[in-house]
Amino acid sequence: MNFTDLLKEGRLVVCCGSGGVGKTTTAAALALRGAMAGRKTVVITIDPAKRLANSLGLETLGDTPQRIDLGALDAELAAQAGDGEVWAMMLDVKKAFDDLIRRLGPDSGAVDRILNNRLYHLMSTALHGVLEYVAVEKLFELYTGGYYDLIVLDTPPTKNALDFLEAPQRVARFFDRGVVKWFLPSEKKGIFGRIFQPGLVVIGLISRILGEKFTTDLTEFFDSVSTIIDPLQQRGEMVEFILRDPQTAFIIVTGADPRRIEEAIYFHDKLGTLDQKATAFVVNRVCTGYDEEHAETVANMTPEEFAQLVQAMAPVADEEGVRRLVDQLGDYYGRLIKLADRDHRGIKVLSDRVGKRILRLVPLLREDVHDIHQLLKIGDYLVADPAPA
Amino acid sequence: MLDALYAHRLVFVTGKGGVGKSTLTAALGMHAARSGRRTLVCETDTFSAMEPLLAVGRPVGHQPVVAAQNLWACNIQSEQSLADLVHRFVPSARLAKAAVSNRLARLFFRTAPSMYELSVLYRIKSLMDERDGDGPRYDTIIIDLPATGHAITFLSVPETANKVLRVGSVAEMSAELAAQLRDPNITDLVIVCIPEEMPVNESIELHKAAHDKLGLLAETIFINMVRPAPVPEDGRAALEFLADKFEDEPGPGGIGVLAEGGELGLDWSRQDREYIGKLHRGIQGANFIEVPYIYRNESDVDLIRRIADHLNAP
Numbered sequence: 008m009n010f011t012d013l014l015k016e017g018r019l020v021v022c023c024g025s026g027g028v029g030k031t032t033t034a035a036a037l038a039l040r041g042a043m044a045g046r047k048t049v050v051i052t053i054d055p056a057k058r059l060a061n062s063l064g065l066e067t068l069g070d071t072p073q074r075i076d077l078g079a080l081d082a083e084l085a086a087q088a089g090d091g092e093v094w095a096m097m098l099d100v101k102k103a104f105d106d107l108i109r110r111l112g113p114d115s116g117a118v119d120r121i122l123n124n125r126l127y128h129l130m131s132t133a134l135h136g137v138l139e140y141v142a143v144e145k146l147f148e149l150y151t152g153g154y155y156d157l158i159v160l161d162t163p164p165t166k167n168a169l170d171f172l173e174a175p176q177r178v179a180r181f182f183d184r185g186v187v188k189w190f191l192p193s194e195k196k197g198i199f200g201r202i203f204q205p206g207l208v209v210i211g212l213i214s215r216i217l218g219e220k221f222t223t224d225l226t227e228f229f230d231s232v233s234t235i236i237d238p239l240q241q242r243g244e245m246v247e248f249i250l251r252d253p254q255t256a257f258i259i260v261t262g263a264d265p266r267r268i269e270e271a272i273y274f275h276d277k278l279g280t281l282d283q284k285a286t287a288f289v290v291n292r293v294c295t296g297y298d299e300e301h302a303e304t305v306a307n308m309t310p311e312e313f314a315q316l317v318q319a320m321a322p323v324a325d326e327e328g329v330r331r332l333v334d335q336l337g338d339y340y341g342r343l344i345k346l347a348d349r350d351h352r353g354i355k356v357l358s359d360r361v362g363k364r365i366l367r368l369v370p371l372l373r374e375d376v377h378d379i380h381q382l383l384k385i386g387d388y389l390v391a392d393p394a395p396a
Numbered sequence: 397m398l399d400a401l402y403a404h405r406l407v408f409v410t411g412k413g414g415v416g417k418s419t420l421t422a423a424l425g426m427h428a429a430r431s432g433r434r435t436l437v438c439e440t441d442t443f444s445a446m447e448p449l450l451a452v453g454r455p456v457g458h459q460p461v462v463a464a465q466n467l468w469a470c471n472i473q474s475e476q477s478l479a480d481l482v483h484r485f486v487p488s489a490r491l492a493k494a495a496v497s498n499r500l501a502r503l504f505f506r507t508a509p510s511m512y513e514l515s516v517l518y519r520i521k522s523l524m525d526e527r528d529g530d531g532p533r534y535d536t537i538i539i540d541l542p543a544t545g546h547a548i549t550f551l552s553v554p555e556t557a558n559k560v561l562r563v564g565s566v567a568e569m570s571a572e573l574a575a576q577l578r579d580p581n582i583t584d585l586v587i588v589c590i591p592e593e594m595p596v597n598e599s600i601e602l603h604k605a606a607h608d609k610l611g612l613l614a615e616t617i618f619i620n621m622v623r624p625a626p627v628p629e630d631g632r633a634a635l636e637f638l639a640d641k642f643e644d645e646p647g648p649g650g651i652g653v654l655a656e657g658g659e660l661g662l663d664w665s666r667q668d669r670e671y672i673g674k675l676h677r678g679i680q681g682a683n684f685i686e687v688p689y690i691y692r693n694e695s696d697v698d699l700i701r702r703i704a705d706h707l708n709a710p
Binding site: 297 | 443560565593627631637649657662663691
């Protein structure tokens with residue numbers, strides 16, 4: 008799937024990448040583009056950036072999708088979007104996990120038992136992968152809800168690329184009957200099972216290390232959650248199915264400096280091991296357009312040109328001041344050249360590896376993205392023809 | 397200025413991903429070692445950044461390796477740490493290793509809340525307790541905390557574990573560890589930030605939470621990647637005049653393009669100062685250290701040397 012088809016026909020776009028590379032902004036810009044293609048789009052973020060909410064005309068983002076009033080932001084945009092819509096929400100992990108238990112629990116008694124369990128509180132915030140699991144869970148809800156045509160997911164920043172994709176499996180496995188049944192004495196077992204229980208060995212070990220009391224608490228916990236294990240696992244499987252669907256696209260967001268590029272390539276390779284591939288690499292904050300040649304032209308300014316400059320600057324500076332300014336600007340320009348050079352090299356490494364065609368370069372902007380027009384501008388770069396690297 | 401920081405046995409470096417946490421951890425380690433302290437720099441379960449940053453010259457693994465005079469580096473492996481921890485409770489190292497590699501037990505420990513964090517902290521404690529002759533082997537241990545998750549949650553793990561387990565050896569060990577992590581004479585927290593919206597907001601929250609939840613002051617705050625202004629304060633008016641005058645045209649000798657670059661730099665620097673102001677207002681009485689953006693074309697270790705030199709400046 009290419010980028011344009013993605014906005015027209017894709018169902019899910021997962022934006023991945025490490026922290027601080029502009030993932031959330033990219034996700035929001037994509038969602039706007041989705042709406043401009045006439046689709047009902049929702050963007051899910053975990054990043055509570057106030058500026059992003061403000062740039063979409065909201066004070067804050069809530070934990071349920073809120074519709075963005077495109078007309079109030081930009082009349083032209085609203086006209087272009089037609090039937091297209093943009094909705095946005097921020098994920099509240101703890102609340103989403105509680106909601107999940109409420110939805111899956113067979114009755115309110117069972118739900119209360121889980122929510123009041125002493126270990127549950129700890130599990131729901133500290134269990135490895137819960138954030139990722141809840142994110143994909145929310146995704147499942149919106150995906151199967153039927154209202155939205157396109158979902159843009161801003162993933163939690165992970166150092167390990169696989170974390171996010173493996174989360175559904177991992178959490179599901181934790182609640183796997185195989186593990187749970189060690190702790191559930193009520194499970195029916197044959198004569199062989201009663202004599203030989205590998206679980207008992209493990210429980211013995213855990214008790215020895217973590218204390219008897221903990222094992223008792225854990226048994227109680229598993230007992231109380233046992234009612235929701237099956238639905239939790241089924242969901243995990245379905246989410247995995249969605250992530251492998253051809254209508255699901257992965258976009259890797261990165262910066263241009265060599266270390267970021269290295270991370271992006273690492274991410275790319277990991278996706279490969281899961282039989283997935285990135286639809287596009289978005290390289291943010293690219294410094295470009297500064298070159299040595301121009302710096303030299305200015306450095307070799309003729310006396311006539313300099314005199315002309317001094318004359319033009321007369322209202323604000325004397326000759327000495329102009330000379331100083333030219334020197335300072337030359338130094339600064341030199342820094343920009345270094346930055347541009349570094350970015351150019353980083354992008355070259357990436358394009359040699361994954362090809363130019365799927366790279367989208369977003370130039371370094373003058374200021375933070377804080378209004379709709381800047382978001383739209385970023386969107387323009389995302390759908391533009393691949394830039395020559 | 398950093399002596400008070402290095403006087404702590406444990407220095408945890410924290411910050412949002414992408415702010416240069418590893419870079420500053422390496423620079424702090426180099427700087428502390430130069431001042432004569434036996435310093436150990438720790439990463440956890442990561443693609444080691446210290447290897448290139450400190451030019452260690454060999455893989456940095458679970459066991460500390462020498463990086464320079466007075467400087468060691470290690471990359472704590474949580475699985476190995478867990479085996480170490482289990483070893484305390486089962487008689488032989490082999491059995492401990494076998495126990496944690498059992499498929500089911502492994503699955504349990506992999507997903508069980510905070511088990512890995514606890515093991516890593518336990519490992520850090522063991523490193524802190526290591527002795528060399530009469531004194532400790534390492535005076536200062538600087539830990540590059542994982543970017544994901546919250547530093548406060550990580551450092552609260554022993555306390556939480558103690559509450560959850562209530563009784564038993566691990567509960568006792570956790571209680572001792574929790575007390576050390578909350579002792580401002582032993583533990584300090586360094587916050588690394590960059591002048592951008594989210595990192596600034598998070599740093600302000602983190603500073604408050606460190607105080608409220610752990611009783612730590614987090615007095616050292618690095619503001620990394622501060623972009624310098626292209627011209628000093630008194631040259632700004634002239635630069636703006638010049639950029640206006642030759643907007644979208646080359647100007648005499650092509651100066652217009654340079655003016656445009658300069659104006660861009662002026663905007664960046666203004667924006668940075670705005671966020672730095674916000675950080676100062678949000679955190680009272682901390683020691684703010686600004687590290688300039690380095691437009692580099694140099695190797696990793698030279699960059700670290702440069703920043704370590706910068707830390708000497710008053």
